[in-house]
Amino acid sequence: MVHFRIPILAAARSGALLVISALTLSACDRSGEKEAATIYVSAPTIEIKTIAASSTYTGAIQPEEETALSFRVSGQIKAIHVDVGDPIKPGEVLAEIDDRQQRADLDIAEAGLESARAELEQSKAAAARQQSLVGKGAAPQASLEQAKEALTSAENDVLAAESQLSSARKDLADTRIVAEVAGTVLSRDSEIGAVVSAGQTVLTVARGGSRQAVFDVPETVMMVPDPKAMPVTVTVLDNGHRQISGKIAEISPVVDPDTGTVTVKVDLDQQAAGFLLGAPVSGRFDSHQQKGIVLPWTALTASANGPAVWMLDPETHKVTLRDITLGSFEDQTFQVLAGLEAGEQVVTRGGKLLRPGVTVAQAEENGQ
Numbered sequence: 001m002v003h004f005r006i007p008i009l010a011a012a013r014s015g016a017l018l019v020i021s022a023l024t025l026s027a028c029d030r031s032g033e034k035e036a037a038t039i040y041v042s043a044p045t046i047e048i049k050t051i052a053a054s055s056t057y058t059g060a061i062q063p064e065e066e067t068a069l070s071f072r073v074s075g076q077i078k079a080i081h082v083d084v085g086d087p088i089k090p091g092e093v094l095a096e097i098d099d100r101q102q103r104a105d106l107d108i109a110e111a112g113l114e115s116a117r118a119e120l121e122q123s124k125a126a127a128a129r130q131q132s133l134v135g136k137g138a139a140p141q142a143s144l145e146q147a148k149e150a151l152t153s154a155e156n157d158v159l160a161a162e163s164q165l166s167s168a169r170k171d172l173a174d175t176r177i178v179a180e181v182a183g184t185v186l187s188r189d190s191e192i193g194a195v196v197s198a199g200q201t202v203l204t205v206a207r208g209g210s211r212q213a214v215f216d217v218p219e220t221v222m223m224v225p226d227p228k229a230m231p232v233t234v235t236v237l238d239n240g241h242r243q244i245s246g247k248i249a250e251i252s253p254v255v256d257p258d259t260g261t262v263t264v265k266v267d268l269d270q271q272a273a274g275f276l277l278g279a280p281v282s283g284r285f286d287s288h289q290q291k292g293i294v295l296p297w298t299a300l301t302a303s304a305n306g307p308a309v310w311m312l313d314p315e316t317h318k319v320t321l322r323d324i325t326l327g328s329f330e331d332q333t334f335q336v337l338a339g340l341e342a343g344e345q346v347v348t349r350g351g352k353l354l355r356p357g358v359t360v361a362q363a364e365e366n367g368q
Contacts, residue, residue, distance in 0.1 A: 040363040041319075041350035043312040046293055048342045054286045059215035061236070061279045063206030064267065066186060071097055072174035074197045077190060084187060085277075088179040088205060095202055099175040102168070109168035113161035116154070123147070123154035183207045184277060211272040213246055215283050216261040222251055224287055232266050233284045236275060244271050246283070292327065293336040299348040300334060309340070310347035310354050317359050319347060 075097035082094050130147040133139035187204040190196055213234045224230065232246040246266035255262055266283060268275075299309050303321050311322045327335030340346065347354065350363070 039350065039353055039358060039360045041310075041312065041347045041354070041360045042363050043310075043345040043347045043360075046340055046342050046344050046346055048291050049294055054284050055218075055221055056282055056284045057215045057217055058237075058280060058282050059213050061272070061275045061277055061281060062212050062214045062265075063184070063186070063208075063277060064210035064212045065207045067183075067205055067207055068189075068201040069094065069177050069203045069205060070199050070201050071095075071177060071196060072198055073097070073102070073171055074195075075099070075101075075175060076195045077192050077202070080188060080190075080192055080202070082185045082188075082203070084185050086185045087182070088185060089182050090179055092179045093176050094179055094185075095177040097175045097196070099172055102172040102175050106165075106168040106172050109161070109165040113158070113165050116157040116161040120151075120154040120158050123151040127151045177202060179205070181207050182209070186277065206277060209273040211268050211275050211277075212249065213266040213268060213272075213281050213283055215264045215266070216256070216259065217264045217285065219255050219260055219262050221285060221287060222262060222264070227251060231286045233286075234266060234268060234272075235282045235284075237280045237282060244268055293340050293342075294333050295336060295346060296333055296348050299346055299351070301351055309336075310351045312345040312347055312360065312362075314345055317361065318357055319354050319360055320356055 077095065078098045079096045080094070081092075081096075082088060088094065127144075127147040127150070130139060130144040134141055134144045184206045185203060186206055188202075189204060190200070190202045196202060213232075228248045228251070230248060232248060234244050234246045236242045236244075246268050248264060249267040250263075250265040252263040295309070301308050301310065301321070303323055305323050307326050308321050308323050310319045312319055322339055324339035325337040327337040329335070347360075350360070354360070
């Protein structure tokens with residue numbers, strides 16, 4: 001009998017262990033169900049709000065007007081007196097080419113005019129003398145006519161010499177580039193020693209202190225009834241993040257085939273006169289106001305079909321996944337174009353632990 005007691009005891013102990021294990025698993029299941037029922041979420045009621053459809057793009061500060069400067073005559077550059085970023089003032093000499101030939105031509109023209117004027121004085125004296133002699137009957141009328149013709153020729157020679165001198169002076173002046181208005185040097189397109197032809201760009205300057213912000217904006221953003229009336233807020237992306245209002249001045253009619261964007265130039269007021277040319281900026285374009293639904297980023301999730309949100313049934317307290325169509329985006333929010341209705345409840349916090357059909361409790365209702 002002793003040999004049979006040990007297996008019986010072992011079997012009894014084993015059965016007890018099975019019962020305990022079953023009870024433990026059952027307790028765990030009930031505990032899991034209890035935990036699932038106490039998932040807390042925030043699920044505010046959806047409201048229709050008036051929202052501004054806006055979008056932000058990066059750009060740069062550029063001059064409102066820029067000009068390419070060049071010499072009016074050909075030659076070798078001997079001096080450039082300014083560099084990129086330098087301010088310029090009216091009458092300032094910016095660059096010069098070798099003017100030895102022009103100075104030689106000027107000397108010749110001045111000598112030619114002096115000679116022509118001397119000839120004119122002699123012709124005047126000769127004509128006056130012949131006039132006197134004819135009056136006294138001491139010289140024939142033909143000699144007076146000859147003197148008058150010589151005088152007329154001398155006067156024409158003086159006029160020609162004066163024109164030649166004026167042209168020589170202009171050619172000499174054209175060996176210099178002189179600033180017509182105040183501005184800033186944007187680029188040096190040629191360097192000292194280079195041989196340039198008449199009209200070849202040597203310097204590019206910004207005229208005056210007016211500034212524009214220039215952006216590449218998707219063509220669709222500009223497809224509104226009056227795009228130039230669209231409010232624009234420009235922010236300079238420096239340490240101060242200064243903001244200034246702008247007005248759209250020009251929209252390029254040409255669409256970039258690669259990016260689908262158009263160049264938009266925005267006029268800035270006098271506060272922008274001190275902005276550095278080329279400084280990076282952001283521009284917020286507020287296209288129009290409309291009624292819509294706006295949710296925080298924390299509400300956004302995804303389904304197999306794309307963007308989605310968790311919906312809360314206020315009666316059953318169960319959640320379901322709802323597909324939505326997204327609109328515009330802001331720093332902390334997004335717009336919903338379709339998929340939701342006013343009065344429904346969307347989970348905006350606590351959605352990471354959810355799955356379809358789970359029962360939840362609202363945090364606001366439980367002081368969480």
